[in-house]
Amino acid sequence: xxxxxxxxxxxxxxxxxxxxxxxxxxxxxxxxxxxxxxxxxxxxxxxxxxxxxxxxxxxxxxxxxxxxxxxxxxxxxxxxxxxxxxxxxxxxxxxxxxxxxxxxxxxxxxxxxxxxxx
Amino acid sequence: xxxxxxxxxxxxxxxxxxxxxxxxxxxxxxxxxxxxxxxxxxxxxxxxxxxxxxxxxxxxxxxxxxxxxxxxxxxxxxxxxxxxxxxxxxxxxxxxxxxxxxxxxxxxxx
Numbered sequence: 001x002x003x004x005x006x007x008x009x010x011x012x013x014x015x016x017x018x019x020x021x022x023x024x025x026x027x028x029x030x031x032x033x034x035x036x037x038x039x040x041x042x043x044x045x046x047x048x049x050x051x052x053x054x055x056x057x058x059x060x061x062x063x064x065x066x067x068x069x070x071x072x073x074x075x076x077x078x079x080x081x082x083x084x085x086x087x088x089x090x091x092x093x094x095x096x097x098x099x100x101x102x103x104x105x106x107x108x109x110x111x112x113x114x115x116x117x118x
Numbered sequence: 119x120x121x122x123x124x125x126x127x128x129x130x131x132x133x134x135x136x137x138x139x140x141x142x143x144x145x146x147x148x149x150x151x152x153x154x155x156x157x158x159x160x161x162x163x164x165x166x167x168x169x170x171x172x173x174x175x176x177x178x179x180x181x182x183x184x185x186x187x188x189x190x191x192x193x194x195x196x197x198x199x200x201x202x203x204x205x206x207x208x209x210x211x212x213x214x215x216x217x218x219x220x221x222x223x224x225x226x227x228x
Contacts, residue, residue: 004162035217044120045155045163045206047217059216095163103210105153105217106174108162 002026002107004096009112012086020081020112022096029077033102036070036081038092039111048094049081050102059102064090086116121146122207124220131228135195138223140207142188146218150210152190154183157204157222166205167192194225202227 008020022034035050049070050059058070069082079096093111100106123141130136140152154167165174167183170190180196190209194201207220 037217037219044204044222045157045208045219047208047219050216061214061216097163103150104168105208106165106168108155108164110162111160 002098004098004107004109006094006096006109006112009094009114011115011117013118014087014116016086016116017082017084018086018114020083020094020096020114022079022081022109024077024079024096024098027098030074032098032100033104034070034072034079035097035099035102035105036079037095037097037108038090038114039095040089040092043092045095046092051079052102057102083114086114088116090114091116120221121211121214121218122209122220124205124207124223126221127224127226129226129228130194130197132197132199134197135193136197136225137194138192138205138207138225140190140192140220142190142209142218144188145213146188146209146211147185147190148188149212152183152185153208154181154190154192155206155208157206159204163206197227199227201225 005023036048051070067085072079095111096109097105151169155163157163170185211218
């Protein structure tokens with residue numbers, strides 16, 4: 001059974017940083033690409049970032065380019081989202097998602113809440 | 119404003135058939151597969167339809183997807199109370215090099 005477990009969310013001040021982790025199990029980790037999505041309060045789902053199976057290609061929505069960095073550690077079956085220079089508008093539940101390639105999203109995690117507030 | 123356009127709400131009575139539309143452009147729906155997700159707040163979004171029309175194992179055949187040009191649709195037949203949820207369409211966008219989502223459709227079973 002595919003399982004994605006996000007962690008690392010919490011309350012952070014504007015301008016601060018957080019690193020989200022996504023621990024994956026139940027499938028061959030290094031054969032899958034990963035994406036991060038988010039849902040702000042009262043809003044719909046929004047894609048944030050993606051990383052290819054090899055980690056050689058990364059993708060970002062314009063609003064987080066230069067501030068967020070996605071990475072993966074195939075030895076730990078874990079994907080990370082480093083979030084710097086956080087803004088109030090980054091407040092959301094962040095979801096990890098995976099599929100057999102970057103253009104497929106088959107499974108999602110339960111999410112972790114990030115609140116950016118002073 | 120979302121790149122893909124969905125109606126914000128839809129409704130039906132038990133047993134009815136409802137359809138949710140999703141409109142995009144040539145760089146997303148027009149050239150890539152459409153995915154549909156069911157989402158209840160506080161839970162993991164669930165894949166309902168992949169590659170425009172395919173159902174994953176365990177998804178009832180009451181759910182079906184279609185695509186034509188730059189638009190797609192999700193149909194739910196034999197509506198049940200447990201179908202009440204938010205539904206999202208999504209596709210990869212070649213111009214943006216990323217995923218784009220619809221704004222979501224809140225389905226109410228009357």
